[in-house]
Amino acid sequence: MIADENCKLCKMWQGVARVCERGFGSEHADILVISRLPNSGAYQDMIEASLTEAGVDLTRCFFTASIKCRNFTLEARKKELKACLTYLEQEIATIQPKWILAFGNEPLSQLTNHSGINSWRGRVIDGPGYKLIATISPASVKRNPGQAEGWQADLQFFAHQVAGIPDTVKIPRMRVVKTKRGLKLLKQAFLAADLVSYDIETTGLDEWGKDSAIVTCAFTLRTEEHLEVWLLPLYHPESPFNRGWRRVLAYLAPAFERIPKKVAHNGKFDARWLREFGVQADVTFDTMLAAHLLNENRTKGLKPLSRIILGVAPWEISTRNLVDTPLKEVLKYNGLDTVYCYYLYLVFKEELIADLRLLRIFNKLMMPAANDLIDIERRGTWTDPEKVATAVNISYRMRDEIDAKLREMVPNPSNPGSSIYAESNSPWPTNSKGKPVEVNFNASNFCRWWLFDHLGLPVLSRGKSRDDETPGMPSMAEEVMIELKATNHPVIPLLLERSKWQKYCSTYVTRYQEVAGDDNRVHTTFKLHGTVTGRLSSGKEDEEKITARRDRGSGVNIQQVPRDPFIRGLFGAPPGWSFVEADFGQVEFRLAAFISGDPTAIGLLQRGVDVHLEMAAKMMSKPASQVSKDERKHAKPVNFGFLYGMGWKKFIHTAKTKYGIDFSEDAAKMARKTFFQMYPGFLTWHARQRRLAHQFGRVQSPLGRTRHLPDIYSSDPDVVSEAERQAINSPVQSMASDMNLLAMILINRQFKQVGLEAYTLGVVHDAINFEIRNDAIHTALPIIKRTMENLPLKRTFGVNLTVPITADLKVGAWWGGATDVLEDHVYNFNPVKELYVPVR
DNA sequence: ACCTAAGGCGCG
């Protein structure tokens, strides 16, 4: 077969033992397996073993590679892949495979025009005469053993596709509701069902949008041991209920709400929409959240989970625009979602029952929180429209003024600069197409050329090298620019100042103004499955994240609002209401003390001592009473950094960039030493977490939340070290966020019981934000503080905390403009005297 | 027009 040992089509031939290695395997193969490079013996063994395990007949396989020269020193880029494709195409023409299994991004991009292996893996892609399925490369599995499970599942899926194994899941009869009588029957079916798995299809992502509508609904109902699927057309143009779909929902709502068990995949989304249109239904079991809790590392989508766990073939819909898709197609798709969701529920339920601590977290934290978040996301956070408008104007003006100054300094052939720096005659830079780049004061190729080539400022740091020949691009990070201030070139402070205003314009103030509705509220989507530790993440709905479709996004990340009062002060409470922020105080340090059992740390916390002050005293070798404010400030990064195993080098860096404090090498080393001398228990705790991770491949928080750390078994020591540090951090971060979640749930419950006009706006990891009507504050504050400081961890999770937990409350008209409420005043709040009356 | 990767930076 084709192989040119004199090939010089690209650089890869240099220094390899064998140029252009051909593939091997059965001449009558109908399966082509493509790796990145010709496999070494060990990788070939690994691939063959895994394929056999998945059920692929090796005698039907031909093995080859994207890049035919096994060159480990040079990196194959587009050019090389294109050159080598010639040989690959010849192999395909000769073998004429029916199936191709592509390992990694290289064969995927060579053969399909697609790139990004993680979004394309596990999908059947049609090629000329063959079907291609891609997955990650065995090399990446070996480096990150955490990938092994998903990799094997992809191979299994490939084997199923090749063998044509039928779906393992039986699809019940589906019936479509078309008439009034059908609606009546569906209502009766609701009343007879003990469980429903449901899903809705919608016109857009924001339920409050002007044209938003529910296109179809599907319900898998379980009644006395048998399943039936009901499909309900609503707003779809072919639907008989197209005009009266809201009335249909209203008619069905009471019966639907009465079904005791409601299962859905990412049910918060569906429940939020249904609530918008008058259906008040909580989700009792969310399969996506269960999947996440059981294994936080795996993919969360209904389709990949169904593929991996149920072994079913993918079910797709031809277009994203449901209104233009035939009703029949939409309904079938919608119905299958609910059927597979039901079968996933059966699997996950058993898995949770097998781990009662996880089941407890699921039932007592995740599901109640998910249902609370429905209302929280719907409410949104109020922004002051006038303040926002002013902030937008100021931000743009500041940025544009700086731009104007910069533009005068931009090199101009007819106006050679008067800078004290030698201006080289380095030519104006061009882009990949050979066109001159435009003036751009962001971190662009123009600026890199201007600063480092034209003005000759020193390159202090570079990014990653993209290939072997060219070095990485000069860094324009803030810390680099701060260093460059020393050059006294006037362009540096301008660029530094500009980047702040540019960020305000692009990411913050303008976005807030764009997404605030008529009610001046901005919304977010919280994900309970957004992090591996159990923290919530915040942002837009997934589908809104596409860069090219910025106009459609309407959510913001409420957890990354800059602390600058100029920005944070845009959020607040409407007239007559107050913004209340409740923070747990140094909760991670407290929990680290609890988990490690370090007697010094526990003792200090029990006595209510300021740990930062104490650290400063130790560092300065003097009594705490003589520690200055500045000295205490120096102690803060010490406590935060070394807690999770930071090295002295990184410590110098973070102390400088995050706290603006200079530590010399010796001082940093000394600080680290002092820290562990003061809390020797932290060192043994670190060692214990490393040992546990190596022994079990996972660690658990005191409440029972699990962090799987398969990478601990990596052959790469860097990867192992990373997993070890995660083993130290995870239980602490997990417990802190679960406590915050529990507090939120309990506080909301009390607000409802008392009927208070007090509402949660969101959580920011160890803090909860509320909006409370002024006449309810004196009732709400004690509830908040008492709940946060006295969480029923013993009763709910069997955990006896040995350290006190404190909550700090702030009340005000605006976030960030709020003032602390003294401890005594929380329990004795005098609304007349003490209520912060906002000046508007 | 749409997509991905990387750099950079906002938050806890």
Next chain:
DNA sequence: AAAGCGCGCCTTAGGT
């Protein structure tokens, strides 16, 4: 060799 952890969003560059 290098070594806190956990996130999401925006921009640029370089593709199809």
